[in-house]
Amino acid sequence: MDPAEDELDDYSDAVLEIVEQIPPGRVLAYGDIAELLGSGGPRQVGRVMARFGGAVPWWRVLRADGTPPPGHEVRALEEYRVERTPLRPDGRRVDMRRARWPGPS
DNA sequence: CTCTTGACGCCGG
DNA sequence: TCCGGCGCCAAGA
Numbered sequence: 001m002d003p004a005e006d007e008l009d010d011y012s013d014a015v016l017e018i019v020e021q022i023p024p025g026r027v028l029a030y031g032d033i034a035e036l037l038g039s040g041g042p043r044q045v046g047r048v049m050a051r052f053g054g055a056v057p058w059w060r061v062l063r064a065d066g067t068p069p070p071g072h073e074v075r076a077l078e079e080y081r082v083e084r085t086p087l088r089p090d091g092r093r094v095d096m097r098r099a100r101w102p103g104p105s
Numbered sequence: 106c107t108c109t110t111g112a113c114g115c116c117g118g
Numbered sequence: 119t120c121c122g123g124c125g126c127c128a129a130g131a
């Protein structure tokens with residue numbers, strides 16, 4: 001068999017490594033991760049999450065405006081509730097100003 | 106090689 | 119606040 005299709009390239013590995021470090025109750029936007037990495041862009045990070053997100057706390061990675069990943073809004077909101085992640089008044093999006101994680105180190 | 110796609114981001118209107 | 123449009127950039131077809 002050829003498990004190559006499920007293998008992680010260096011970039012994907014770097015992305016997941018950062019996601020795993022995001023503390024509960026805090027989040028990071030796709031673009032933030034690309035910036036911390038210093039390479040690639042929001043869409044590249046999004047591609048990685050779409051393929052390997054299931055292995056990490058994916059709900060802590062979302063759009064820059066606080067909107068949770070498409071198709072996973074319900075699951076994500078649930079997590080934010082138990083993690084006490086600061087949400088906007090509407091309760092549908094994360095309050096990025098307060099929840100954004102500064103980054104490693 | 107060209108064209109489309111996509112868990113994005115920003116700027117108007 | 120909610121769209122629509124455009125830029126971005128790698129992966130697929």
